[in-house]
Amino acid sequence: MLSQAFARILYRGAIEMKQLLLGNEAVARGLYEAGVRVVSSYPGTPSTEITEAAAKFPELACEWAPNEKVAAEAAAGAAVGGARSFCAMKHVGLNVAADPVFTMSYIGVNGGMVLAVADDPGMHSSQNEQDSRNYAKAAKLPMLEPADSQECKEFAKLGYALSEEFDTPVLLRLTTRVSHARSVVECGERREIPLKEYKKDPAKNVMLPAFARPKHEKVEARTQALAEWAERCEINRIENNGAKIGIICAGAVYQYAREAMGDSANYLKLGMVYPLPQKLLRDFAAQCETLYVAEELDDFIESHCKALGLEVVGKELFPRCGELSQRLIKKLLTGEEAPSAALEGPLPVRPPVMCCGCPHRGLFYALKQEKVYVSGDIGCYTLGASAPLSAMDACICMGASVSALHGYNKARGEGAAKKAVAVIGDSTFIHSGITSLIDIAYNRTNSTVIILDNSITGMTGHQQNPSTGFNIYNEPAQAVDLEALCCAVGIRRVRVVDPYDLKLTRQVLKEELEAKEPSVIISRRPCALLKTVKHSAPLEVSGEKCIGCKACMGIGCPAISMRDGKALIDPTQCVGCGVCTALCGKGAIA
Amino acid sequence: MSQTKSVMIVGVGGQGTLLASRILGSAMLQKGYDVKVGEVHGMSQRGGSVVTYVRFGEKVFSPVIERGEADVLLAFEQLEAARALPYMKSGGTAVVNTQKIDPMPVVTGQAAYPQGLLAAMEEKGAKVLAVDALKLSEEAGSQKAVNVVLIGAMARHLDPDEDLWLEAVRACVPEKFYALNEKAFRLGFGA
Numbered sequence: 001m002l003s004q005a006f007a008r009i010l011y012r013g014a015i016e017m018k019q020l021l022l023g024n025e026a027v028a029r030g031l032y033e034a035g036v037r038v039v040s041s042y043p044g045t046p047s048t049e050i051t052e053a054a055a056k057f058p059e060l061a062c063e064w065a066p067n068e069k070v071a072a073e074a075a076a077g078a079a080v081g082g083a084r085s086f087c088a089m090k091h092v093g094l095n096v097a098a099d100p101v102f103t104m105s106y107i108g109v110n111g112g113m114v115l116a117v118a119d120d121p122g123m124h125s126s127q128n129e130q131d132s133r134n135y136a137k138a139a140k141l142p143m144l145e146p147a148d149s150q151e152c153k154e155f156a157k158l159g160y161a162l163s164e165e166f167d168t169p170v171l172l173r174l175t176t177r178v179s180h181a182r183s184v185v186e187c188g189e190r191r192e193i194p195l196k197e198y199k200k201d202p203a204k205n206v207m208l209p210a211f212a213r214p215k216h217e218k219v220e221a222r223t224q225a226l227a228e229w230a231e232r233c234e235i236n237r238i239e240n241n242g243a244k245i246g247i248i249c250a251g252a253v254y255q256y257a258r259e260a261m262g263d264s265a266n267y268l269k270l271g272m273v274y275p276l277p278q279k280l281l282r283d284f285a286a287q288c289e290t291l292y293v294a295e296e297l298d299d300f301i302e303s304h305c306k307a308l309g310l311e312v313v314g315k316e317l318f319p320r321c322g323e324l325s326q327r328l329i330k331k332l333l334t335g336e337e338a339p340s341a342a343l344e345g346p347l348p349v350r351p352p353v354m355c356c357g358c359p360h361r362g363l364f365y366a367l368k369q370e371k372v373y374v375s376g377d378i379g380c381y382t383l384g385a386s387a388p389l390s391a392m393d394a395c396i397c398m399g400a401s402v403s404a405l406h407g408y409n410k411a412r413g414e415g416a417a418k419k420a421v422a423v424i425g426d427s428t429f430i431h432s433g434i435t436s437l438i439d440i441a442y443n444r445t446n447s448t449v450i451i452l453d454n455s456i457t458g459m460t461g462h463q464q465n466p467s468t469g470f471n472i473y474n475e476p477a478q479a480v481d482l483e484a485l486c487c488a489v490g491i492r493r494v495r496v497v498d499p500y501d502l503k504l505t506r507q508v509l510k511e512e513l514e515a516k517e518p519s520v521i522i523s524r525r526p527c528a529l530l531k532t533v534k535h536s537a538p539l540e541v542s543g544e545k546c547i548g549c550k551a552c553m554g555i556g557c558p559a560i561s562m563r564d565g566k567a568l569i570d571p572t573q574c575v576g577c578g579v580c581t582a583l584c585g586k587g588a589i590a
Numbered sequence: 591m592s593q594t595k596s597v598m599i600v601g602v603g604g605q606g607t608l609l610a611s612r613i614l615g616s617a618m619l620q621k622g623y624d625v626k627v628g629e630v631h632g633m634s635q636r637g638g639s640v641v642t643y644v645r646f647g648e649k650v651f652s653p654v655i656e657r658g659e660a661d662v663l664l665a666f667e668q669l670e671a672a673r674a675l676p677y678m679k680s681g682g683t684a685v686v687n688t689q690k691i692d693p694m695p696v697v698t699g700q701a702a703y704p705q706g707l708l709a710a711m712e713e714k715g716a717k718v719l720a721v722d723a724l725k726l727s728e729e730a731g732s733q734k735a736v737n738v739v740l741i742g743a744m745a746r747h748l749d750p751d752e753d754l755w756l757e758a759v760r761a762c763v764p765e766k767f768y769a770l771n772e773k774a775f776r777l778g779f780g781a
Contacts, residue, residue, distance in 0.1 A: 181653030182627035259651035327656035338658030350693035352638035
């Protein structure tokens with residue numbers, strides 16, 4: 001008989017190839033196994049970990065591109081060049097990448113190409129709740145939607161087979177609950193796929209109108225062929241439990257529905273959400289008395305069913321906003337819900353905050369003091385909108401701070417420009433702030449743009465970018481010289497400040513707002529969470545000197561609180577940045 | 591075990607809650623269960639409320655835990671424990687670190703930190719096990735082991751096999767910190 005310890009060792013060996021992977025890590029594993037060679041992405045929650053995990057496989061050449069459009073084009077070029085290639089982005093990233101994606105649909109591939117797009121129903125970390133399935137239909141591209149990590153891996157691999165068989169890029173749709181859930185994955189080996197031969201073929205690859213017209217015909221025929229494939233593929237499957245009700249679903253919603261209803265419903269689980277089958281849906285409808293379409297966000301599957309003349313219950317029951325869950329589905333379908341207790345009265349909320357020592361804090365405090373209009377952007381510094389800093393007036397999308405400030409100043413004139421700034425992070429500026437700055441220089445508004453250079457892409461969890469001097473492998477790389485870049489597009493006033501130096505920051509801010517020409521202020525200090533950043537000793541409040549005026553509380557530092565009428569600094573959190581020291585009129589903080 | 595077990599782990603961004611879900615997931619995978627772990631990354635890491643779900647059983651479908659579904663709640667902070675109460679099954683067990691961390695509305699004086707939260711949770715039917723994990727972690731040798739103390743305290747409510755857990759701890763922490771973490775785990779397990 002095996003000893004228990006030995007049995008455990010054997011067991012551990014067996015689970016080596018059975019791993020608990022994030023959906024995103026499983027997609028990366030799928031890329032590895034599928035013989036992918038080139039990966040180019042821009043970080044964006046909840047898609048970021050795919051490319052981070054892919055970079056751990058030496059067989060894959062991975063990179064962080066300046067933005068999603070560039071990333072998708074790099075992947076497209078690799079596919080034309082005969083390699084299996086990949087690109088990942090969050091849902092709003094697909095808006096940026098849409099231009100090449102729509103035309104790559106016409107060109108098709110040589111080596112297979114898969115683009116992952118991660119939607120964020122419930123907006124855990126996003127500015128909108130758009131449903132990327134609409135892009136599949138609009139760009140006429142097949143879209144697969146996995147429901148757990150094992151499917152993430154399998155569907156990524158299947159994506160390449162489909163891509164090469166049907167001569168099309170393939171979209172892989174994820175959502176937060178699939179990307180960021182761990183489940184068991186059986187790992188396999190990598191299959192090396194040789195580079196395909198490249199042959200010059202302008203009719204296929206050069207999208208002039210004369211070449212594009214016949215390609216459009218081909219795209220329409222391809223969609224028809226894929227719709228036929230959807231009828232017979234294994235990833236669209238019926239689970240008939242002999243029940244009266246049937247639920248059509250895909251992705252995470254399948255898991256919620258299956259958990260909520262168990263064997264008391266039949267399921268049509270769709271692994272491909274575009275193009276959708278017709279006969280399979282009709283067959284399933286014939287097996288059920290009442291048919292539901294459970295889907296998050298838009299009525300994408302539902303409207304297809306209704307166009308087929310099927311009687312389905314969809315958005316009249318299920319919400320269009322936010323996530324579904326097993327509880328919600330059960331409640332809507334059966335009226336039952338598990339009992340749940342709550343304390344009386346509201347509890348204080350705990351919103352995310354800028355970290356202790358965050359370089360953005362000093363800069364936002366200065367903006368608040370100057371009472372300026374702040375045109376904001378996407379990143380950690382969007383937290384500058386929260387109390388007590390409350391220093392943000394608008395925030396639209398990546399790069400919009402700069403162009404929207406230009407528009408604001410055009411509309412409201414010189415007086416407004418003296419009281420308005422744009423704030424944009426280093427990575428976001430590289431992503432799409434540069435072209436906006438060119439607009440300011442070329443079409444001339446006396447705008448003041450502040451680049452918050454913290455030497456990293458912060459919000460998504462510390463990715464390198466073209467301004468940091470390192471690539472995805474943390475190897476030294478060419479760094480964009482931000483000062484020289486701003487000068488080169490025609491900004492003659494470029495100043496650099498340390499946001500820990502509140503006095504100088506405010507002075508420079510005043511000078512540049514007054515300037516009679518466009519200017520850029522680079523607020524430069526590395527993110528306090530970077531391992532390379534050395535922290536100073538924690539600061540202390542002198543109980544004798546502190547008069548409890550709360551001036552130090554105005555910066556919203558999580559290390560500072562009031563106890564018995566005096567300020568108190570938590571030594572386990574404080575990194576000694578000294579911004580609060582400058583605010584204390586009594587010299588009580590040292 | 592035919593029923594799926596649900597463990598909800600809550601705390602404040604930066605407290606090390608993800609290690610708890612990794613250790614728990616790894617231990618249950620070793621026991622041969624199907625396991626799903628739901629995490630949310632991004633905004634929530636910046637000092638905000640963080641929530642992780644671990645579910646295990648013969649076959650697990652949803653990776654999330656909804657209201658009224660958690661068998662066990664592991665809370666790294668009192669206010670976060672109270673916030674998660676609606677997610678507990680009636681009569682479920684809450685392992686709660688007694689530590690309090692002021693959220694921003696309390697720091698800025700717009701709200702007060704509520705008092706008597708654990709007693710209020712018990713009144714609502716939760717079985718509360720309060721653990722002074724900070725003190726126990728100091729006893730183990732470092733305040734940084736607070737999370738492993740709490741994992742120990744939770745582990746005893748899920749499976750009495752201490753060796754199974756310690757093997758999972760070993761698989762999830764760097765080798766050089768194992769001795770410290772083993773001590774912290776055992777202190778929590780006995781709490």
